[in-house]
Amino acid sequence: MKGLVVGGALVVAWAGFVVHNFADLAGQTLLSPETLYPSLGYVAIAALWVARARRTGGWVALGWGGLQLVGGAIISVLPLSFLPFGPEQTVRHYLFHVLYGVAQVPLLVVAWRATRRTGE
Template sequence: MSDTPALAVPIGAFLGWAGLFVHNLAELPGQSFLSPESLVPLLVTAVLVAGWFTPERQAATIALLCWGVLNLVGGGVLSVLPLPVLPFVPEQTLSHYLVHGVYALAQVPLVLSTVVWLRLRHRSGRRISP
């Protein structure tokens, strides 16, 4: 398998974090690159991507898939719904929904690239290697 399609996974991870960062800048007052709400997810993403470049690529890919789905569902969908279990009441404005739409769409490349990579590797029957 060519490395070109495989590079979609780390690129997708960066795009997913970028979507979260755009969300944080738009929705949370006083945010910066170094704010914990942005920096901690960046560090998690960086650790998972670093793991993707090791012999444990399959495990890292599964972890990246879970990270992408968590952000897609948790940040992109659930946080716009006024659910009683949430510790906040989300704004019900068009701009709020648009920001969360961008956040959710930014997770799609990571989710799709990890699923495709795992399926291609499964079909080939080869051991996952960097």
């Protein structure tokens, strides 16, 4: 059952990321670098879990989910002048970032619990 919870949290987090990319970035596919490379982070977390490195996987997932949650808000939402792009400042854009962020929460919860377990 625990594997299903982790798997579900990973799928929800990854799906939030992909939906955001497809909605906000023109011409995205699953093989586009902006989608493919970050997707490998979710695959790495799943691999750690399958390899039974659950505590390590929990820490990696906590870092990755936190990066996605906070980094996505800072880098993509705020109109910072030093960034090489200017994200559109629309309600639609912000709503997709809310979806993206909320989708990371189950992964963060599962990851936090995995880091608190002993003997795994």
